[in-house]
Each structure stands twice: as structure tokens, then as C-alpha cells.
Amino acid sequence: MLEIRNLTVAIDDVEVLADIDLTLPEGELHVLLGPNGSGKSSLLATILGLPPYRIVAGEILFDGAPIQSLPLEARARLGIGLAYQRPPSLEGVTLRSFAAAIGAEDRLETEAAALDLTAFLGRDMNVGFSGGEIKRWEVLKLVLQDPRLLLFDEPESGVDLEHVIAVGEAIAHAVRSPDREGRTCSGLVITHTGLILNHVKADRAHIMKDGRILHSGDPQALFAHIQTDGYSVPA
Template sequence: MLEISDLCVEVAGQPVLHDINLSLGEGELHVLLGPNGSGKSSLLATILGLPGYRITRGEIRFDGAPLRDLSLQERAELGIGMAFQRPPSMGGVSVSAFAAALGASDILESEAAALDLSDFVTRDMNVGFSGGEIKRWEILKLFLQDPRLMLFDEPESGVDLEHVSAIGQAIRRITRSNDRKGRPRAGLVITHTGLILNYVEADRAHIMKGGRLLHSGEPEALFRHIQSHGYTVPAAA
């Protein structure tokens, strides 16, 4: 579904990503591990097409088609969605009105309940939400938007353990399901704590540092290595 080849990216003239190669197949969930400032969020922003991220070499393909010349809106219309780490507040736009605009009012109640957000559906989006509530709302937003490729920017950061479990279960459920047209989905989760690995069933994990993908491997084994040796390439690699 997603194919990244020899990708180099700069922001304000400064290189932030170097020679990134990554493939994500239908139905797969990958986890991107790395310290703060390693380029993880920059990679997601480039895939989504956020302003300021300029590809200087390489390409990104979604379902075989290049994304380079497409706007953020065009990429969203293709089926790419993101749960942001720090989304804006939207006063005057309630959660229920947002769901109605997406034609997703029928699933709002059940999905909000699964994320312990039933009391939030009449409130304005992110207005007065705590950090953990914002993270849960971002996951609920993806259920409402119904994308095929889902990008999760540190979904467990700032969330209490009880709700990390709910977020992990929701990520696992949505990435392993089909969209409303019956097409398989896929997901890419970035994290520096690795805590989310306790609650999702990732197919592949990648270490990122200094804007480069250093190594890919089995998620649990790779995280154990990181816990003991930091963000380094395993000796047996």
C-alpha cells in the first residue's frame, strides 16, 4: 500500500530525512521507534503532505501512485489519515457535528464509548480536552474519517495506563479491519517510549535515528534490544 524509496526531505533548507526506504503492505501495522528529534514526525508529515516538508530526492507511492505532487487534501481524499500529537482546538465545531459532516453519525456513539469519550460528543473539538483526551479523540477521529492508511504520531504520549490500553485496542481494531468500501487498511505508529507495543500486534518495527532508518526487525525483540542497548543496530543484524 505504501512504498517509500530513497526519500530525502528538508525543512527550511535543513535536511531532516536521509535515504528512507520503507514498505507497508495491506493489513500491516508497523511501529517506528526512535528518540525525540530523530525524524519520526517529519516522516509522517511528509507522507501526509503537510506544508514545509520538501522532498529533495526519492518518492512516496500510495497504491502504486506517486504522492509528490498531490496536496494534503488530495492525499486525504485518497485515504490517508493521521492522528496528530498536538492537534488544534476547533471552537464552534462539535464532535457530533464533525461526525455528521463525514457521514459517520451512525458509528459515533459506539466508537466514542469504546474510547471512554461518550460525554464528549456534544463538546467542541479539543476545546478544554486534557492531553490524554486529545489523544483518544484523535483515534476516534480516524474511525470517523475512515482512511485506508493511518499514521499515528505518538498515540500513547501523555496518556494514563488505563487509556493506553483502550487506545492500543482501538488501533489494533481499526488497522485490522476493512474500510467502508471493503478495502484493507494499514497503519504506521511512531513512538519513543515503546509502551504502545504492549497493546498492539505490530508486524514490523523500525529504528530511526538522525533522520535515518537504521534497522528493521521483529517488534518485541527489537524493543528489548532498545531497552538494553539504546537505539543501536543489533549486533546480529
């Protein structure tokens, strides 16, 4: 579904990603592991086409077609969606009105209940939410948008242990289920804590450091390696 070839990205004249190669097949869930400032969020933003990221070299293929020249809204219409790490607060836009605007009213109650957000549906988006509540809403927002390629930027960060289970189950269900047109989905998740690995069955993990992917392999094995040896290439 997603293929990234020799991707180099800059902000102004500062290189933030270098020679990235990554393949995400249909139906698979991959995780990105790496220290702060390693380029993980920059990679997700570049896939979606967010400013100020500028592709210097390489290409991004979605369903076999290059998308690096497409604007953000065109990529979203193709079925690429992102749960942000730090989304804005939107006064005057309730969760319920957002769902209505994207035609997802019929799924809102069920999906909100799964993430313990039923009591929030009449509230303005992210206004007065705690950090964990914001992260749960971001997962719900992406589930309601029903993209084929689901990108999650640290979805469990700041979430209490009880709700990490709900977040993991929601992510796993969204990625492993077909979209409303019956098409297979895929997911890419950034995680620092690794807690999400206990609740989703990730197919592959990638270690990122200094804007490069150093190594790819089994998610549980790589996370165990990081816990003992840091973000290094396993021997």
C-alpha cells in the same frame, strides 16, 4: 500499500530526512521507534503532504502510484489519514458536529464509547481537554474518517494506563478491519513508550535516528534492545 524509496526531505535548506526506504504491505501494522528529533513525525507529515516539508529526492508510492506531487487534500481522498501529536483546539466545532460533517454520525456513539469519550460528544474539539483526552480523540477522529492508511503520531503519549488499553484496541481494530468499501487497511505508529506494543500486534518495527532508518525487524525484539542498548543497530 505504501512504498517509500530513497526519500530525502528538507525544511527550507535544512535536511530532516535522508535516504528513507520503507515498505508497508497491505494489512500490516508497523511502528517507528526513535529518540526525540529523529524525524519520525516529519516522515508522517511528509507522507500526508503537510507543509513546510519539501521533498528533495526520492518518491512515495501509494497503491503503486507516486503521490509526492499531490496536494494534501488529494492524498486524504485517496485514503491517507493522520492522528496528530499536537492537534489544534477548534472552538465552535463539537465532536458531534465534526462527525456529522464527515458523514460518520452512525458510528460515533459506538466508537466513542470504546474510547470512553461518550461524555465529550457535545464539547468543542480539544477545548479544555487534557493531554490524554486529546490523544484519545485523535484516535477516534481517525477511526471515524475511515482511511485505508492510518498514521498515528505517539497515540499513547500522555494517556493513563487504563486508557492505553482502549487506545491500543481501537488502533488494532481499525488497522485489522476493512474500510467501508471492504478494502484492506494498514497502519504506521510512532511510539516512544512502547506501551502500545502490549495492545497491538505489530508486524514490523523500524529504528529512526538523525533522519534515517537504521534498522528494521521484530517489534518486541527491537524494543527490548532499545531498553538495554538505546537506539542503536542490534549486533
